[in-house]
Amino acid sequence: MPSSLTAENTAGRPRRLVIAGMEGCTNCAICEVRAHGVCSALRDDELERLARAAVRMTVPPGHIFIEEGSRATDFFNVTGGTVKLFKSLPDGRRQITGFVSVGHFLGLAVSDRYAFGAEAIDQVKLCRFSRPKLEGMIEEFPRMERRLLAEAANELVTAQDQMLLLGRKTARERVASFLYGQLENHYGDAIPPNAQISFPMTRADIADFLGLTVETVSRTLSGLRKDGLVTLNAGHGITVISPVRLEAIARGGES
Amino acid sequence: MPSSLTAENTAGRPRRLVIAGMEGCTNCAICEVRAHGVCSALRDDELERLARAAVRMTVPPGHIFIEEGSRATDFFNVTGGTVKLFKSLPDGRRQITGFVSVGHFLGLAVSDRYAFGAEAIDQVKLCRFSRPKLEGMIEEFPRMERRLLAEAANELVTAQDQMLLLGRKTARERVASFLYGQLENHYGDAIPPNAQISFPMTRADIADFLGLTVETVSRTLSGLRKDGLVTLNAGHGITVISPVRLEAIARGGES
DNA sequence: CCGGTGCAATGATCCAGGTCAATGCTGTTA
DNA sequence: TAACAGCATTGACCTGGATCATTGCACCGG
Numbered sequence: 001m002p003s004s005l006t007a008e009n010t011a012g013r014p015r016r017l018v019i020a021g022m023e024g025c026t027n028c029a030i031c032e033v034r035a036h037g038v039c040s041a042l043r044d045d046e047l048e049r050l051a052r053a054a055v056r057m058t059v060p061p062g063h064i065f066i067e068e069g070s071r072a073t074d075f076f077n078v079t080g081g082t083v084k085l086f087k088s089l090p091d092g093r094r095q096i097t098g099f100v101s102v103g104h105f106l107g108l109a110v111s112d113r114y115a116f117g118a119e120a121i122d123q124v125k126l127c128r129f130s131r132p133k134l135e136g137m138i139e140e141f142p143r144m145e146r147r148l149l150a151e152a153a154n155e156l157v158t159a160q161d162q163m164l165l166l167g168r169k170t171a172r173e174r175v176a177s178f179l180y181g182q183l184e185n186h187y188g189d190a191i192p193p194n195a196q197i198s199f200p201m202t203r204a205d206i207a208d209f210l211g212l213t214v215e216t217v218s219r220t221l222s223g224l225r226k227d228g229l230v231t232l233n234a235g236h237g238i239t240v241i242s243p244v245r246l247e248a249i250a251r252g253g254e255s
Numbered sequence: 256m257p258s259s260l261t262a263e264n265t266a267g268r269p270r271r272l273v274i275a276g277m278e279g280c281t282n283c284a285i286c287e288v289r290a291h292g293v294c295s296a297l298r299d300d301e302l303e304r305l306a307r308a309a310v311r312m313t314v315p316p317g318h319i320f321i322e323e324g325s326r327a328t329d330f331f332n333v334t335g336g337t338v339k340l341f342k343s344l345p346d347g348r349r350q351i352t353g354f355v356s357v358g359h360f361l362g363l364a365v366s367d368r369y370a371f372g373a374e375a376i377d378q379v380k381l382c383r384f385s386r387p388k389l390e391g392m393i394e395e396f397p398r399m400e401r402r403l404l405a406e407a408a409n410e411l412v413t414a415q416d417q418m419l420l421l422g423r424k425t426a427r428e429r430v431a432s433f434l435y436g437q438l439e440n441h442y443g444d445a446i447p448p449n450a451q452i453s454f455p456m457t458r459a460d461i462a463d464f465l466g467l468t469v470e471t472v473s474r475t476l477s478g479l480r481k482d483g484l485v486t487l488n489a490g491h492g493i494t495v496i497s498p499v500r501l502e503a504i505a506r507g508g509e510s
Numbered sequence: 511c512c513g514g515t516g517c518a519a520t521g522a523t524c525c526a527g528g529t530c531a532a533t534g535c536t537g538t539t540a
Numbered sequence: 541t542a543a544c545a546g547c548a549t550t551g552a553c554c555t556g557g558a559t560c561a562t563t564g565c566a567c568c569g570g
Contacts, residue, residue, distance in 0.1 A: 085415075087415055087416070087418070088419075089419070089423060090506065091507060093507065095422040097415045110405075110409050110412050115412045115415060116415055142397055142400070145397070145404060148404060149403060149404045152408060152411060153407060156411060157365050157370045159411065160340075160342055160352045160371055161370075163350055163352050163417055163418060163421055164342040166421035166422045167421045167465075168344060168466065169348075171557065203517075203519095208422075211422030212558090213557075213558060214517090215518095215519085215520085216556090218518060218519050218520080219557090234566090252344035252345055252346060253346075457546095457547070458549095468527075468529080470527085473548060474549080477550080489536090512570090513569100514567105514568085515568085515569105516568105517565085517566085517567105518565080518566100519562100519563080519564070520561105520564090522560085522561085522562100523558100523559080523560080524558080524559070525555100525556105525559095526557095526558090527556095528553105528556090529552105530554095531552085531553105532551080532552105534547100534548080534549070534550090535548075535549090537545090537546095538543105538545085539543090539544085539545105540542090
């Protein structure tokens with residue numbers, strides 16, 4: 001039975017749902033993520049109304065602000081930091097279904113309960129909307145709904161990629177896919193040789209995202225280093241020497 | 256490297272995109288799936304307009320009607336039969352990302368290309384809409400967009416469940432999850448003991464859906480039979496003796 | 511400067527599920 | 541009613557990645 005080494009994080013030291021900072025936000029028009037996220041679909045006068053529905057929050061690293069299976073009372077828009085979304089099994093095995101950062105929307109639920117948990121990786125800033133308020137907004141601003149649908153479609157495509165990864169890729173291909181994905185996040189589609197990336201998540205997070213163990217992630221990264229594909233820098237930094245070869249591996253087109 | 260035994264299906268005998276039957280549909284109001292699908296969101300007069308945009312199609316078993324990576328020109332609504340959605344790797348490894356049947360919508364794409372392929376498992380009936388036409392419809396009938404968003408949210412939740420399955424569940428848990436899912440499809444949430452199910456997909460399809468090999472699926476089913484949890488009937492029929500215990504296994508709460 | 515705490519890396523061993531190879535079963539064509 | 545084709549099952553064996561154990565390496569507080 002595969003297990004997750006991060007299990008004891010939850011089992012041993014259950015984290016409370018603590019919200020550190022929370023203040024009203026009166027001006028969405030000057031919001032730092034105006035260009036991204038759901039808000040980008042709105043005109044200035046519409047943002048005015050949005051502002052009244054939104055509450056700004058700051059969540060410290062390691063804290064869970066959406067508890068798996070809890071009542072889905074709110075929607076969130078990430079305005080800073082990185083969040084991991086996850087699902088767990090009763091014995092502590094955990095699957096991270098995605099990492100989301102600035103501009104991303106969070107909280108679509110079918111039933112009245114969240115199907116996943118959300119935990120801050122680093123210092124995370126959020127814009128929170130109550131469910132009824134957001135529903136009112138959607139009713140009023142069709143462009144916002146359009147935007148939501150587009151984001152959902154996007155996430156669906158990402159989810160399908162991840163299913164292919166989890167169901168059929170080797171450890172090496174999974175790690176290469178993860179690294180290449182991080183490259184794309186930073187550089188877009190013009191990735192230079194010797195591209196640098198640094199990400200906030202630990203090996204354990206990466207393992208839980210890729211359906212592997214920490215040890216395998218570590219060994220596989222060492223393998224890529226020995227093969228001259230990457231260098232491992234201080235902190236969580238990595239230099240990808242040949243993004244092209246990395247992508248080939250990620251795609252499953254190379255051993 | 257894990258491999259998919261269905262690889263030669265594509266490699267050896269590439270299937271052409273053949274559409275067997277195709278006729279105009281003039282009356283969506285009497286459509287057999289009126290109660291399900293996107294159409295259920297519309298009033299009769301709206302259906303009238305929908306009818307003019309829709310084309311009915313029949314696709315024979317085994318035929319691919321959406322080619323992975325091809326131009327996303329159409330949207331489909333499944334009105335009969337079962338479709339498998341899949342993604343593949345260059346060497347033929349394949350992951351089935353979902354089975355969709357009557358009422359389900361199909362074809363949401365981020366870019367202008369489909370990110371997945373779609374193949375008919377049995378005789379499949381479809382309602383086809385051209386992309387621009389559907390976009391017009393959405394513009395005109397906000398309730399249809401609402402419906403689409405709801406379905407996307409639903410699929411997202413299902414996708415997350417599947418990621419947990421593929422990343423962290425054992426073979427036994429995966430097969431139990433699949434069977435239990437089939438039970439839910441047939442019976443809703445009131446599943447009686449000794450519930451019967453029969454599904455159109457082969458062991459190879461199940462394997463590609465669960466990230467396993469045909470052999471492991473076969474052995475695991477035999478294991479469940481030996482443990483008195485199921486009986487394997489003729490054709491693709493299975494009787495689930497104890498749905499409660501099956502669900503416990505599926506949830507990861509039992510060895 | 512030292513001891514501690516929390517990752518990360520590496521080594522040794524194990525095993526769940528993959529691979530390879532028959533064998534069975536069922537339906538279909540002749 | 542035989543011969544074939546296409547799954548499905550079962551067995552024997554192998555291996556990629558999991559498990560268990562140790563060591564290394566920062567960064568922090570005293």
